Amino acid sequence: SIAEYGPRSFAAYGLSQSLPLGKNWSVDFTVDGNKTLNGIDATRVLNPEQPVASGGFIGTDGALTEDFTAVTAGATYRGDRWSLASRFEFRAGDRSDRYGMTISGLRQLGEGRAFGGQFSWFRANGNAAPRTQSTSLALSWAHRPDDSRWSWLEKLELRSDSVNGAVAGLPGPIGGAPLLISGNASSKRIINSLSVNWSPVTKSDGRYLGRSEVSLFWGSRYVADRIDQDDLKGWSNVVGADIRFDLSETVDVGVAGTVRQSNGGKAISYSGGPSISLSPFDNSYITLGYNVVGYGDRDYSDARYTRSGPYVTLRLKFDQNSLSALGIGRR
Numbered sequence: 001s002i003a004e005y006g007p008r009s010f011a012a013y014g015l016s017q018s019l020p021l022g023k024n025w026s027v028d029f030t031v032d033g034n035k036t037l038n039g040i041d042a043t044r045v046l047n048p049e050q051p052v053a054s055g056g057f058i059g060t061d062g063a064l065t066e067d068f069t070a071v072t073a074g075a076t077y078r079g080d081r082w083s084l085a086s087r088f089e090f091r092a093g094d095r096s097d098r099y100g101m102t103i104s105g106l107r108q109l110g111e112g113r114a115f116g117g118q119f120s121w122f123r124a125n126g127n128a129a130p131r132t133q134s135t136s137l138a139l140s141w142a143h144r145p146d147d148s149r150w151s152w153l154e155k156l157e158l159r160s161d162s163v164n165g166a167v168a169g170l171p172g173p174i175g176g177a178p179l180l181i182s183g184n185a186s187s188k189r190i191i192n193s194l195s196v197n198w199s200p201v202t203k204s205d206g207r208y209l210g211r212s213e214v215s216l217f218w219g220s221r222y223v224a225d226r227i228d229q230d231d232l233k234g235w236s237n238v239v240g241a242d243i244r245f246d247l248s249e250t251v252d253v254g255v256a257g258t259v260r261q262s263n264g265g266k267a268i269s270y271s272g273g274p275s276i277s278l279s280p281f282d283n284s285y286i287t288l289g290y291n292v293v294g295y296g297d298r299d300y301s302d303a304r305y306t307r308s309g310p311y312v313t314l315r316l317k318f319d320q321n322s323l324s325a326l327g328i329g330r331r
Helices: none
Strands: 012-021 025-036 067-077 082-093 096-110 113-127 130-145 150-167 185-196 212-227 228-246 250-262 268-278 284-289 309-318
Touching: 212 250
Parallel strands: none
Antiparallel strands: 012 025, 025 067, 067 082, 082 096, 096 113, 113 130, 130 150, 150 185, 185 212, 212 228, 228 250, 250 268, 268 284, 284 309
């Protein structure tokens, strides 16, 4: 017979509550945690790659579990044109403590036009582990009316990350990949991304031109890194283009290319290859592609896939009517 290992006991608990405050405001809070009631005999663990307790974790430093208590609180405002949200988090654990906040807002400027922003700040302290801090501010402007052939998305980001007391080869206070440096380090980045899309909405420009789509991407970045006493600074730019052609209402083919110029213009990286996209149902878009050449870039990986080799991306659009067939939200 297979039975639970009796000498090991644990308790997992959680509470979530949301309260509406009038027509526009709502608040919510959560409490959850994990508590080991009896010790763990490492010699009786069958699989060290599997958490020993429900809700546990596998640490990159070999830890099997951690007792913790986490608390969050947030507030949301929804108006005709404005939407604001905030959340504050605190997690106290045996191995590390984490706390931070996120504040975001969205302003509708008209049909298909919006301006938004987000600010976040998080800090983590580990027992006999490095201390990390992350701060980011992002501003974005979207213009995509239904009756326009042109659309664009502009995004400006300010990021600051720092670590104190790092030890190369060991993970940070919240786990993850082993650190590559020892000592103190900081990174400050200004990242601007602009995507412009031209998509003819009629066939008046020609039989085939009306079925095509052209997209341009330009990213500019300034980086100021400090590792102990060494400073690294400089600008870099990323330029990309996509051309797509509709074979039918659900299938299109295209080709994409990207060029990255690194600090000082002394290094050039390329990425590009063909792709085919499918729309199997409404508000869905699946792309299968292959980059003949490529490179990695963490700052622009969400905007463009530039690594070499095959890839698959999936896009889904959700609105207030997306889940109506399931009866969700009906009264």
